[in-house]
Amino acid sequence: EVQLVETGGGLVQPGKSLKLTCATSGFTFSTAWMHWVRQSPDKRLEWIARIKDKSNNYATDYVESVKGRFTISRDDSKSSVYLQMNSLKEEDTATYYCTTWTRWGQGVMVTVSS
């Protein structure tokens, strides 16, 4: 069974950091391109970041609003993808999903508030 499980969310103050983890199983993680997508409280979906596989040099890409603050990474030995989020802003408040487009996790909530 394919599973993607996000952890690491919670309530954090503006300017602080948080690291999300997406642990996967049930598919060949090492060749999958992994994405983080977030859904704001008004239900809009926003693609945040993508990391390609080893054969594509683990190339990364980001939406402009998180460039320089968020970092996507992966550990193929653990079938996991990560999102390091620094300098968090209130507008980063959302449910964060990891996904391959075909497969989605259940999401993890991140609330940025003082």
Add this chain to the structure above:
Amino acid sequence: DVVLTQTPPTLSATIGQSVSISCRSSQSLLHSNGNTYLNWLLQRPGQPPQLLIYLVSRLESGVPNRFSGSGSGTDFTLKISGVEAEDLGVYYCVQSTHAPYTFGAGTKLELK
């Protein structure tokens, strides 16, 4: 960035009715490799999105064949031929041809 305009924002349907959702792109979604990376997702209440259609018209495994996708370039359509109760939710188009990848604003399918 590519802007995807979905219409209508809300769709009211009866069970068995056929409906269509439009997704128009601000620029062509034809990739240099010849593929068009336009997907359709359904998000049921309280659930994560799920993939219905990829590469414009290819049905994801396990998705009922009452769903179909069509289009090219900048103009795409999702059709549901005979709405069933389990189809209710919000439909999104998403493009992954041009980074940053972008979503439409969604179309909420409700029962009339």
